[in-house]
Amino acid sequence: MSTTSAYITAAAAEESSLQQAANTVDGWFAGITEFFSGIIFATIPLGGFDAPVIVLWSILAAIGFSIYFGFVQFRTPHISLEVLRGKWTTEKDPGEVSHFQALTSAVSATVGLGNIAGVAAAISLGGPGATFWMIIAGLFGMCTKFVECTLGVKYRHIDENGVVHGGPFQYLKVAYHKLGRIPVAIITGLFAVAIMLFGVVGGGMFQANQAFGQLRAATGGDDGAFGSDLAALIFGIVFAILVGVVVIGGIKSIGSVTSKLVPAMAIIYVGACLIVILVNIGNVGNAFGAIIDGAFSPEGISGGVLGVIIIGVQRAAFSNEAGIGSAPIAHSAVKTRRPISEGFNAALEPFIDTVLVCTMTALVIIFAWTPEYQDALDAGGADNPVSLTSAAFDSFIPGFNIVLTVAVLLFAYSTLITWSYYGIQAWRHLFGTSKIGDGIFRGIALLLVVVGCLVSTQNIFDFADSALFMCIFINVIGLVILAPKVKEEMKQYLADRKAGRLLEDPEPLPHELAERR
Secondary structure, eight states: OOOHHHHHHHHHHHHHHHHHHHHHHHHHHHHHHHHHHHHHEEEEEEEOOOOHHHHHHHHHHHHHHHHHHEEEEEHHHHHHHHHHHTTTOOTOSSSOOOHHHHHHHHHHSSHHHHIIIIHHHHHHHHHTHHHHHHHHHHHHHHHHHHHHHHHHHHHHHEOTSSSSEEEEEHHHHHTGGGGGGGHHHHHHHHHHHHHHHHHHIIIIHHHHHHHHHHHHHHGGGGEEEEEEEEHHHHHHHHHHHHHHHHTTTTTHHHHHHHHHHHHHHHHHHHHHHHHHHHHTGHHHHHHHHHHHHHSOSSOTTTTTTHHHHHHHHHHHHHHHOOSSHHHHHHHBOOOOOOOHHHHHHTHHHHIIIIIIIIIHHHHHHHOOOOOOHHHHHHHTTTOOHHHHHHHHHHHSSHHHHHHHHHHHHHHHHHHEEEEHHHHHHHHHHHOOOOOHHHHHHHHHHHHHHHHHHTSSHHHHHHHHHHHHHHHHHHHHHHHHHHHHHHHHHHHHHHHHHHHHHHTTTOOOHHHHHHHHH
């Protein structure tokens, strides 16, 4: 046998072994996912449809918050923009990052492949009508984000090194305090486990999986340069190393990177969406007509209207993360003396993420909604949804899949580095802070980035959804308990703003005076 033939045979054997290993890992992961998902998404019969209780809870909570706070997300966009610009911030304010950096750090974890692949998955499952319910969920989710990020700052503490410790790991202790120390430890521990699981799966494995899926699709698919499991393995390793370089620096390093990366990737992706929308400007009315008709008169969808609502809400939650408790971790590091100011700032996230970016993606896909494209959706929607969005763009701008690949890689990278920070905060809550412990978590998270390139998308989606809604269930109960304290903060802030006192130290609220006594 010649040297060349021997090399080819050895390479084929190595590829076959790697494929078998990938299939084994995927099968193992599928078993865990099925068990976990069966517990979290317990259903109740509702109108002839088995509706997941936990999804209904997230919908009702978002609507309830909006009513309780007088639909603050619609009344005060000007205040949100003032805060974002740093109008009421001084150099003496405690914290680590600016309002803009806090927003971009959090947005970098939300505006990502959930907007590209998640929208394609929603439409492939629920038709164009799923877009309508994603938008509605995003609008109500603005208020949920307003509440949780206010609390994330309100109950934070800053250690002797100037490092901020905030977010749900602090305010959930207060919310569940009446249950006693042991239940609080159990509840916050379960929440930490859930957010850590979502971080390494939804924020890590899914991002790497879809980034590689887009790269493979843009370079010839299974027959191209990135069509093998070996290529997936190499890509995963390189991607993990690039993520590791940034996350070691903590939130300041992440904030510095995302404050530059998020605007850049937004310009690339949103710019491309606008080009396609302008080219199809005459079809915008028909596209929105399909969205509305599909929202209330869906055809061939399990559960009818309720089924489409559930799909839209699930994908919106995966995309904008309202109610999960993740964003308050990033926002708690903001420089401010007024916790509610960060609530106003954070309310912009679901609007940017779901109302704007997801709607743009949906319009591009709907414009390309031909019988041939429908066949592609039916054939590959669950396996590689990002490639469906790519195909839609490519149908209008030939060769654009290369540009979209760059955007996807940036989206995935920014989301990964931010969720690595969220995950390590959960790890520290469970195991304490130490260099060795932090190193172990980072090693696990980066290893799963590599694994994410080798397993199927649907298994990752299902597991991530389960962890995500487990977070929502625990976190939103805490938000409901503490909502009156947020309302007090809001009333004082608006009164101080009207009186021109926002640059002064805020007066203690009644409950704060009681706590001091």
